[in-house]
Amino acid sequence: xxxxxxxxxxxxxxxxxxxxxxxxxxxxxxxxxxxxxxxxxxxxxxxxxxxxxxxxxxxxxxxxxxxxxxxxxxxxxxxxxxxxxxxxxxxxxxxxxxxxxxxxxxxxxxxxxxxxxxxxxxxxxxxxxxxxxxxxxxxxxxxxxxxxxxxxxxxxxxxxxxxxxxxxxxxxxxxxxxxxxxxxxxxxxxxxxxxxxxxxxxxxxxxxxxxxxxxxxxxxxxxxxxxxxxxxxxxxxxxxxxxxxxxxxxxxxxxxxxxxxxxxxxxxxxxxxxxxxxxxxxxxxxxxxxxxxxxxxxxxxxxxxxxxxxxxxxxxxxxxxxxxxxxxxxxxxxxxxxxxxxxxxxxxxxxxxxxxxxxxxxxxxxxxxxxxxxxxxxxxxxxxxxxxxxxxxxxxxxxxxxxxxxxxxxxxxxxxxxxxxxxxxxxxxxxxxxxxxxxxxxxxxxxxxxxxxxxxxxxxxxxxxxxxxxxxxxxxxxxxxxxxxxxxxxxxxxxxxxxxxxxxxxxxxxxxxxxxxxxxxxxxxxxxxxxxxxxxxxxxxxx
Numbered sequence: 001x002x003x004x005x006x007x008x009x010x011x012x013x014x015x016x017x018x019x020x021x022x023x024x025x026x027x028x029x030x031x032x033x034x035x036x037x038x039x040x041x042x043x044x045x046x047x048x049x050x051x052x053x054x055x056x057x058x059x060x061x062x063x064x065x066x067x068x069x070x071x072x073x074x075x076x077x078x079x080x081x082x083x084x085x086x087x088x089x090x091x092x093x094x095x096x097x098x099x100x101x102x103x104x105x106x107x108x109x110x111x112x113x114x115x116x117x118x119x120x121x122x123x124x125x126x127x128x129x130x131x132x133x134x135x136x137x138x139x140x141x142x143x144x145x146x147x148x149x150x151x152x153x154x155x156x157x158x159x160x161x162x163x164x165x166x167x168x169x170x171x172x173x174x175x176x177x178x179x180x181x182x183x184x185x186x187x188x189x190x191x192x193x194x195x196x197x198x199x200x201x202x203x204x205x206x207x208x209x210x211x212x213x214x215x216x217x218x219x220x221x222x223x224x225x226x227x228x229x230x231x232x233x234x235x236x237x238x239x240x241x242x243x244x245x246x247x248x249x250x251x252x253x254x255x256x257x258x259x260x261x262x263x264x265x266x267x268x269x270x271x272x273x274x275x276x277x278x279x280x281x282x283x284x285x286x287x288x289x290x291x292x293x294x295x296x297x298x299x300x301x302x303x304x305x306x307x308x309x310x311x312x313x314x315x316x317x318x319x320x321x322x323x324x325x326x327x328x329x330x331x332x333x334x335x336x337x338x339x340x341x342x343x344x345x346x347x348x349x350x351x352x353x354x355x356x357x358x359x360x361x362x363x364x365x366x367x368x369x370x371x372x373x374x375x376x377x378x379x380x381x382x383x384x385x386x387x388x389x390x391x392x393x394x395x396x397x398x399x400x401x402x403x404x405x406x407x408x409x410x411x412x413x414x415x416x417x418x419x420x421x422x423x424x425x426x427x428x429x430x431x432x433x434x435x436x437x438x439x440x441x442x443x444x445x446x447x448x449x450x451x452x453x454x455x456x457x458x459x460x461x462x463x464x465x466x467x468x469x470x471x472x473x474x475x476x477x478x479x480x481x482x483x484x485x486x487x488x489x490x491x492x493x494x495x496x497x498x499x500x501x502x503x504x505x506x507x508x509x510x511x512x513x514x515x516x517x518x519x520x521x522x523x524x525x526x527x528x529x530x531x532x533x534x535x536x537x538x539x540x541x542x543x
Contacts, residue, residue, distance in 0.1 A: 019064045022047040023534060027057050029072035029511070033501045034079055034486050038478070046507040049533035054501055075528060076516045078481060079501050080236030080508040081448050082263070082488035085376055085397055085438030088240050089247050090128075090162065092222035094442050096214055098127030100157065101442070105135050109157065110149045117153065124212050125150065127157040129442065130166070133303065133409050138315065140189075140304065143168050143197025156207055161443055164304035165204045166197050175207045185324040187306075201300040201322050216250050220259060223250075226446075227262055231538035233448050234510025234527035237263035239397075239438065239492060241345070241376065242295040245273045255287050261537045263288050263508070265492040267295035267345050270325075270333050278340050288532075292493065293343035295376070296333055297324040299353035302379070302406060302413050307350035310382060314415035321350050327360070334360050338367050343493070345374040345397065351382040351421060358388040365392040374436065374491060377402070378428055380414065381421045389431040395491055396428040397436040400455035400480075401444040407460075407469040419470070425455060426473045435475075436491035437483030448484060449525050455480045456518040463521055477518045507534040 027043035031054055043060035045052040053060060094101075098116040103109050113125050132140055146155045146168045154171035158164070172178075172195055179190045186202030188195050199206065230238070243251075243266050254260040266289060268274040274294070277284075284291040300306020300322050305313055308321040330346065337344045344364070348354040357375055364371045374395040379402065389396060403410075403423035411419050429435050437455070439446055450461055455475040458468035468474065475483075489499030498506045513528045530538035 019062060022052055022064045022066045023068065024507075025060060025064055025066045025069040026072055026077070026511075027061060027069065028074055029077045030074065031077045031501060032079075032481070034482060035500050035502055044501065044507075046534045049507055049535070051501055051503055051505055051507050053503055070511075070529070072511055076512045077501070077509055078234070078512070078516065079485040079499055080510050080530065080532065081234050081484045082237035082239065082492075082499075083230070083235055083438045083441065083446065083448070084239045084436035084484070084488040084491055085241050085399055086238045086441045086446070087162075087242070087443075088223055088226060088238060088264070089219065089243065089250075091226050091442040092219045093126075093214060094128040095222045095225065096218060098125065098157070099129055100127045101129035101160065102134065103130055106141050106145050110145050113146070113155065113157075114149060117150075123153060124210075125153060125155045125157075126211060127155075128162075129160050130157060131160040131303065138409070138412070140164065140198055141166055142191065146197070154210065156211060158204075159301075159304055161301035161303050163201050163301035163306050165199045165207070167199060167207060168197060171207055171210065172197070174210055177206055181206070185322055187322065200304055201297075201306045201324055216253065219250055220254050223254065224259055227260065228538075229446055230262065231530045232526055232540075233446065234512065234530050235262075235446065235448060236508045236510070236530060236532045236537075237265065237488070237498075239265045239267065239436070239488070241267050241440075242269045243267065244269055244271070245277060248277075248289075248291070251289055252286050255289060261288065261532050261535070263498070263532070264290070265293070265494070266291045267293045270294050270296050270329075275336065278336075278342060283341060290492065290494070292341070293345050293374075294333055294337055295345050295347070296330055297347045298330065298357055299324055299348065299350050302349055302410070305413070307380065308353040308356075309350040309380070309414075309418075310352040310355070311418070313413055314418075315412045320352070323353070323356075327356055330357070331360055331363070334364050334373070337373075338364060338371065343372050343374065345376050347377060348375045349377050349379045351380045351385070351418070354378060354381050355385050358385055358392060358394060361394050362388070362392045369393055372491065372493065377440075379422060380418065381424060381428075383421050386421070386424070386427055386431055389428060394432065395434065395436060396425075396432055397438065397491060398425050398428065398483075399438050399440040399444060400425060400451050400475075401439060401460075403473075404454045404458065404460040404464070404469055405444060407465060423470055424473050425475055429475065429479060434487040434490055435479070435483045436488050437480060438488075447524075450522070451484070452477065452480050452518050453522045455483075457520055457522075459520075459522070461522050477516070480518075481516075506532075508532045513540060
């Protein structure tokens with residue numbers, strides 16, 4: 001039997017030597033094309049960064065020859081994954097600051113800040129990632145502990161969702177923030193007639209100009225680290241949710257220096273310099289960087305009670321949340337996007353915010369039925385509004401790990417009845433027919449296998465809750481993979497280039513180390529090899 005197998009292998013290889021020359025042949029694989037037929041093939045030929053053909057092993061090895069080939073050892077191959085909502089620059093800044101992700105108490109926050117200050121001789125302390133829901137308390141913290149530890153050095157510590165900041169007295173004084181300071185779309189929290197150090201949503205802008213400014217070199221070094229983290233999971237692209245012109249230039253420079261292989265779909269912040277950029281450049285492409293969308297904030301986050309709700313919070317009956325951008329301004333951005341063939345991607349968490357966005361998008365649909373305007377998060381929807389996603393062709397962009405992270409306190413914020421319209425990914429998919437799926441890193445981890453676990457099993461990495469959180473809104477594995485590949489491509493106008501492993505598309509794919517599946521108990525996986533446009537960008541065997 002072994003002699004027969006050797007003969008067949010030699011025959012196939014000799015046949016391959018006589019075929020059409022290509023750059024790379026991948027064979028002995030389970031290639032999930034993710035086309036409409038759900039095709040699975042054994043081999044593919046690649047040339048000039050494009051897929052020449054995908055098909056049965058014998059067929060591909062007979063028709064093509066190459067100097068390089070990969071025996072995939074029967075492993076699963078999928079189109080390279082795209083994180084459809086991430087924050088590269090926020091993550092880079094978090095790595096440059098005090099990383100407060102996962103801290104269990106305010107005391108631990110102070111200790112980490114003190115260690116950072118001693119290592120960096122810093123005259124300003126910035127931290128990111130704290131989450132009071134991990135501290136066995138329902139209430140947001142105040143500045144007492146950081147005032148005591150840092151009476152003179154300004155301190156600014158961002159909550160994990162990026163929608164609240166805890167600052168000390170020194171920074172409040174520097175920014176001239178008092179109990180009477182009023183901010184549209186934001187809140188300076190006042191207790192007993194004095195600010196308590198909490199700045200919610202747009203109030204954070206009051207201190208931004210005083211924060212340390214990181215150099216392009218510092219940011220680029222961290223972005224390279226982040227790229228390595230993403231590639232190890234098979235993530236080949238990111239929809240970067242909100243950039244300035246300075247950040248756009250950083251990405252361009254990194255690409256020109258050969259430092260950035262990731263496909264980046266950048267959403268511009270709705271500021272004047274970006275509007276001017278679009279008027280001058282239109283839809284803009286710079287190699288693996290594509291710019292044709294704006295990121296707008298309708299409201300805040302549930303965790304800091306800034307999400308805009310139709311009825312008050314169940315655990316804060318005098319609070320409906322915040323509208324961060326007026327309806328007039330959002331409508332103007334929508335018109336600008338339509339006039340310039342751009343996409344509008346609006347952050348919508350609360351049911352009231354989502355209803356307002358859907359109304360604006362209704363008008364967009366009347367002008368262009370293929371506008372592809374997105375709602376980022378689409379987190380809490382009034383059931384009467386779900387049908388509008390279908391009626392007005394609104395693209396839901398969701399992050400399944402938010403559901404299982406928020407499950408500790410979501411019902412307390414929303415109440416049981418309103419929870420029926422929350423984190424409703426299956427319902428949204430049934431309405432629109434597609435979902436763009438991401439993580440919102442660094443709010444959540446970049447790990448796409450946690451995304452799969454959260455979407456299919458409705459559990460976090462500790463496999464909670466046991467029965468799955470709002471299990472009736474589960475997705476299938478195939479749906480999640482499409483949300484991170486072909487549907488993410490549709491959500492960025494790139495479905496003709498990437499997202500499936502069909503002939504003529506980019507040869508951007510991942511070979512997974514282990515079989516890709518979803519099980520009730522979380523199992524980690526990694527990329528074995530990751531390719532972008534036919535170029536090997538990650539190889540586990542070389543580590």
